[in-house]
Amino acid sequence: MEAPPILRLPDEILLRISARLVNPFQNVRAEKLLEEGPTDYYHDLNNVALLCRRLSSIVREVMLADPVVPFTKLDRLVRVYLEYPELAPKTHSLEVVCGFKESLNQKGDHHGWPNMVSGFKDECIDTIRKQTMDEKHKSDWISDLDGWKDDYEASRGSDQIVADFEAQDPYFGLLLVLLPNLQRLLLGTLNTTRIPALMDLLWECQPTVLSGNMSVTHEAWHHGYLMDAFLTAAPRLKQLETPLHWTNHGFTMKSYHNTPDIKMLHPFSKLQSLTIPVEIIAAMPGSKDVVMEELWPTILFPATLEHLDIVVGSADMTPLVNLPNEILLNIANHLLATDLCNLARTCNTLRPVAEKELYQNVVVPSPQTRDRGYRPDFINRICPLVITLLNRPDLAKIVRSVLVCVGKRSKTFTPEERYMAKYDKIIQAFCSECSSGRDSLGDNYIRLRRSRAWSSSLRDKSTKPWLGIMLLLLHNLDALSITFFSSIVDFANDPVCDDCSYDTCDLSELFGGGPNFDPYLVPGLRKVRALNLLARAVSMPWFQLPSLQSLLLWPHITLLGAGAYKLPEKLLYKTPKIKEISAMCWTRCLLDGEAQWGLGATGLLALEPFRSAQSVTLYLHNNVYRHGMSTGMHDKVFLTARQPGDCAALVARLTPLIPTIESLCIQFPEYAFGRHKNVQCLRNIETLSQLQHFKCLKYISIPQPLLYKSPASRIRRPITKVLPASLESICVTFPTLEIRGLLTELLQCQIDHFRNLKEVELETSIDCGEDFGVLDGDDHAIWDDLKEAGIVVYITHDPGDVKPEWYEGVKAKNVGKVADWIETLDKPEEPDIVGFTPFWDGVNVDI
Incomplete structure (x- = not known):
């Protein structure tokens, strides 16, 4: 049987296609701590991998290029690298997440104990024996491959802490030595009991928990092989995110500190970016020593460090007292007002630093x-x-x-x-x-x-x-x-x-x-x-x-002293210095000429007093609450198909600015107040017309439905009757492929009308517009014709309503079941899964 069209594509193209199947993620915050979120990060990739063996190998390479794996399933990831050693050098980033949710662990197994399949242990032993380290450490490492069985029994007793992390210690160490090009290690969702060796590197302390009495000694809390594995990976790392859930218990935070030998992060000789919780600074050796106050930042951090991200999980800012003012200023730039106040209360030394940032821009x-x-x-x-x-x-x-x-x-x-x-x-x-x-x-x-x-x-x-x-x-x-x-x-x-x-x-x-x-x-x-x-x-x-010079007004504002229909002559020409005006406007009031609110600066956009304005930006919202005259209740007022709007009303409001306006931006925020899709009203507004008289206008930004609906629209005006010849740049928001008709018309009129036009920007949005992501790959002749005519076309992408990353800089991708999915890739698949072959046969791909 002939291969489906998509399988005839080269591996390079299939890799690019597979990379786009990685789903977006969002961070989850609960009680100021980082948690895993949705577990469908690789869901689509997994479905593709089940199709056939060739796609399975492609997907495996994508998944293992930047893996995210729960700590409780590190052994599964190690097994994949041992079976496919050619993929290990291609991994540059590794993120280990906590994985302590029920969905992340094996059924009925809270801790997620290792799954020792046949032959896996022998491969692990061979890898360990090849390492250059103390023979006793190797022996301990090999012994711990089966040590989880004892820990499983111990977890039923009193020593649950040791059993919790030691079961995966040998496999974490194996990952560190199996990845020769690892440059990025993210451990933010973990806590320090999971990685005691990293705690040693940061604190130079060696606490341990003795079973039964929980006493502390100076001996290492872990076996030496884990430290050796970290020392092997440390010189290669450029970015390190330490556990942000810093364990706040007596057996760690208040444990013994070996202060005479300060070598914090010394092995990380290429480290450029470091994310640490503030508790690390609080526990740093010498941080309370007045003699070390000016020396410890250069001693404890590698000279290559360019970015230090300190995560503050509580209001106590005291640990930051020893940081230089330059670092404190950078910290203050990223703090909210409440945290700045806490920073100022920490001590007199920090107060001037915090006050400068807090009072330069006062926000009540x-x-x-x-x-x-x-x-x-x-x-x-x-x-x-x-x-x-x-x-x-x-x-x-x-x-x-x-x-x-x-x-x-x-x-x-x-x-x-x-x-x-x-x-x-x-x-x-x-x-x-x-x-x-x-x-x-x-x-x-x-x-x-x-x-x-x-x-x-x-x-x-x-x-x-x-x-x-x-x-x-x-x-x-x-x-x-x-x-x-x-x-x-x-x-x-x-x-x-x-x-x-x-x-x-x-x-x-x-x-x-x-x-x-x-x-x-x-x-x-x-x-x-x-x-x-x-x-x-x-x-x-x-x-x-x-x-x-710049003014922002809101929809319900009216001008005191204005008459019912026009402003008094004495109020005109009173604002000669205002060059920029931004206004929030309600579509119903602005675009259908409704006059129930009287003469408002933005309700009806009375621009007579601002005749020197050169730039006008309008943010239109299609949802407004009004106080009903008869019922006394709040009524919602908006444009509908029965009560449409017309851009002719907008042009009439802009008429006083004909001699001066150079820039006009008509913006429709996609979501008004996060509650409804604001752009849906565009279908109920008649397109722009009669703007050709604005002979000073050089730039316009406007949604495509207000400029050009389609060649078959009921009302079609020549573009020369819509836009002025003075335009130098046009930005069209929410474009579709039908924009090609408008661009063709612009090009035809360039020589006789749009002689100054130099660039066109098409701003697409993931939440609005049928053709998001399609314009980039469109091969219509109009794009080459515009280029030959000297008109530059930019296609920009608005990510839409995407939650921002944490201000702490945590990059956790919240995958969850990645290890189980990776484990399925080496299983044989049937080439003709029911439903898949007809689907791929129906895909029209020209090879």
């Missing part, structure tokens, strides 16, 4: 506004922040950006009386100063009343007065983000209503002065270049900050 945690059950404790936190800045002017000087929330406090906050005099002095100085521009605050009597009202309001439940003081204290503020919550918002209900959950944002309410208030009077607003406001209504003085 804000809620995920659509998460159920969030309590408004974050609103209270601006008060202690202001107190800190008041008493620490050195910290106030280094603050460059602030993200805060204001609103009604969940509980009464009474400032200490000893600070009230300072607050009064700051407020009086601001209100009574007789400098240029102070007349906008009113006469002396009005300012005196404002000063007294401001001071007394510090005891009210609203935190707005505290925001005003904060802006008076920060003289070097570069970026400001504020959320104004109303007094009636209920964070226990879902959803947060966009009609009634936010408050007005009026500068005159904070400082007085009315609509003509001069924002230059406030020190904290003079240097602000980036502004992000989340409120129900915003006064125009916010947009007249002297240094403001």
Whole structure:
């Protein structure tokens, strides 16, 4: 029988195909510890391997190039390498996971004892005898191949700890000596009782547990052959991830330390990347010795080390005290605010390092506004922040950006009386100063009343007065983000209503002065270049900050002082320095012309005041909650097939920017608030038109359904009537193969119309678009034609909703049953498994 088409492909191509069958993984965190997650990492590879012998050998090579195996099944992996020795040199990375779940072990066998099949023991003995090491160590190693039987009996008694790891010790050692090109060893999911030899290398300590009384001696806790195996592999390793579950028990953490001879990690002469838990530093010999304070980092770490990743599993940062400031700064860059506070509390030496990172960019945690059950404790936190800045002017000087929330406090906050005099002095100085521009605050009597009202309001439940003081204290503020919550918002209900959950944002309410208030009077607003406001209504003085260049607005914002249909003439041309505007917009309000919210800066995108803007980015969401006028309930408003949208409404909103706009980005985040697929509404929006009048536009980013649906669309406009001739770059998101029609039309019009067009970017997404991953391999003639015409085409990939890796840098792949699957590869398979042959025969592959 002739081989199916796919089996006629060369091995090189089959290897590349098989490599793509490795499933994505995600890390799992439970009680701040690393665990294995889903066990289907090699599932598809396993299915392919069962098809026939040739595919089995291909898959075996892929699986053994970067194996991930449970500790309790190391013997199975050793058996595969002994049977296929030609694959051992191709392995450069090995990850050993804990494998202590029921699904990872043999049925009815909690510990996963070795499976000694016929001939396997003899091959292990031959390998051990070839090693260069002490003969007694070899003898112990060979003896331990059967020692698991005694340990199995011991596990039923009191000595369960020794029985737990010693059963796999000889096979772990065999793996280390069988892999001559091993460069990457990841052991993060294990604990130190699993690998006592590694603990010796890190600590230079030699504890042991004596059966029965659990006493500690200076003798090694393991047989010497495991240390010899580690010393064999150590000079080859470039990346080492030590066990992150550092055993916190008396027989390890508080055991004997041989401090006179410090040789930590000395055998790892090529090590470039090291991941260790903070407990290792706490237990380092000499780490508490003042004499060694400056010397131990260079003594204990190899000179080749480039990346040190310290995993902190608790709030206790004391072990980091001896690290140099350069390393502490790198650590602080990757810590969250809570951990930075813990770092600052550790000791006086660390406090300046942590404070610098903590206060350069101040973030008072804000809620995920659509998460159920969030309590408004974050609103209270601006008060202690202001107190800190008041008493620490050195910290106030280094603050460059602030993200805060204001609103009604969940509980009464009474400032200490000893600070009230300072607050009064700051407020009086601001209100009574007789400098240029102070007349906008009113006469002396009005300012005196404002000063007294401001001071007394510090005891009210609203935190707005505290925001005003904060802006008076920060003289070097570069970026400001504020959320104004109303007094009636209920964070226990879902959803947060966009009609009634936010408050007005009026500068005159904070400082007085009315609509003509001069924002230059406030020190904290003079240097602000980036502004992000989340409120129900915003006064125009916010947009007249002297240094403001970038602005981010939210859908429910309206402009205070605006009329029903247009802005007053006196408010136009008031924001000449704003060059970048980003706005969150609701599709229903923006694309169907709905006017129920009045004239909003982004609800209807009133851009008249921002006529100098050169860059506009719109983030469109198709899901908004409104407060029903008749029922009083929260209604969901979105575009549907019966209530579609039209890009013509968007073009009308952009009309004031025709003379200046150079960049337009229309973004549809794939998932709005993580709850629904936001891009599904694209099918209900009519395509873009009449943008050809924007003769300064050089760059546009837009989803394909809004630019080009298909050649057979009901309404098709010439591309010259849609896009301006000034375009230099186009980015199309969510593209499909039908984009070739648009590119063909662009190319045909290049000479007469799109003379400046230099590049086209196609941004594909794994979660949206039928042809993700297909455009790369498309062989249509249009791609070569574009290249010959001088137009560069980029295809980029958005990974979609993929969880980020741990910030600790753990790279565990969470495989689980890999050893059992590898074990099945050397079993004979039937060449004609029912159902497979018709499938492969139906695959049309041109050889």
